[in-house]
Amino acid sequence: MRRYEGVNSVRKNRIFKLCDFSFKFLNFHLGYLKGLKSSNGVNLLEIIVVVTIILIIAILAFPQLTKLVEYGKAKEAYVNLELIRTGEKLYWVDNNFYTGNISNLRIENPNTDPNRAFNYSITFPISPAVDANNFTAQAVRRSGPYQGNTYTIQSDGDITGP
Numbered sequence: 001m002r003r004y005e006g007v008n009s010v011r012k013n014r015i016f017k018l019c020d021f022s023f024k025f026l027n028f029h030l031g032y033l034k035g036l037k038s039s040n041g042v043n044l045l046e047i048i049v050v051v052t053i054i055l056i057i058a059i060l061a062f063p064q065l066t067k068l069v070e071y072g073k074a075k076e077a078y079v080n081l082e083l084i085r086t087g088e089k090l091y092w093v094d095n096n097f098y099t100g101n102i103s104n105l106r107i108e109n110p111n112t113d114p115n116r117a118f119n120y121s122i123t124f125p126i127s128p129a130v131d132a133n134n135f136t137a138q139a140v141r142r143s144g145p146y147q148g149n150t151y152t153i154q155s156d157g158d159i160t161g162p
Contacts, residue, residue: 070146073117074161077139080110080120081153084137088122088155098135098155100124117142118151 087105088098100122102109110120118139125134134155141149151161 066145070144073141074151076116077118077141077151077161078159080118081137081139081151081159083107083110084120084122085153085155085157088135088137098122098124098133100135117144 084102084105084107087102087107091099091105099105102111102120102122110116110118119142120137120139122135122137125136136155137153139151141147146162149162151159153159
């Protein structure tokens with residue numbers, strides 16, 4: 001029984017030493033922090049350092065943000081091209097030929113949105129009179145750094161773009 005008491009007393013001593021060290025360490029750092037808090041304002045150098053760090057982070061993040069915004073706009077083009085293709089397939093079922101006018105399709109015309117990023121159009125490889133079984137829908141970027149980028153979808157569903 002005494003053997004176990006000895007082990008417990010050693011453990012207690014280690015725990016007390018560890019707690020004593022922790023309290024001393026904590027008191028030292030709290031005293032140091034209290035000394036820092038005694039100033040009544042913010043130093044100009046501290047403000048300059050914080051503003052510089054924020055600017056560096058913004059400079060590094062801005063190109064990634066631009067890429068993400070353009071990725072979202074490209075997805076808009078993909079979705080609207082698929083919508084036009086679906087509208088053309090429905091038009092084909094009713095009339096046995098495709099149309100070159102988006103307004104004739106039973107879909108919401110993506111060109112009516114004033115905030116759109118792309119202009120949408122439908123073209124035919126040859127002419128509708130010669131080959132009414134194939135069409136190509138295009139989405140052309142209206143403005144911005146990627147102005148003129150073109151995404152196309154064929155009647156078989158293949159989407160191509162930059």
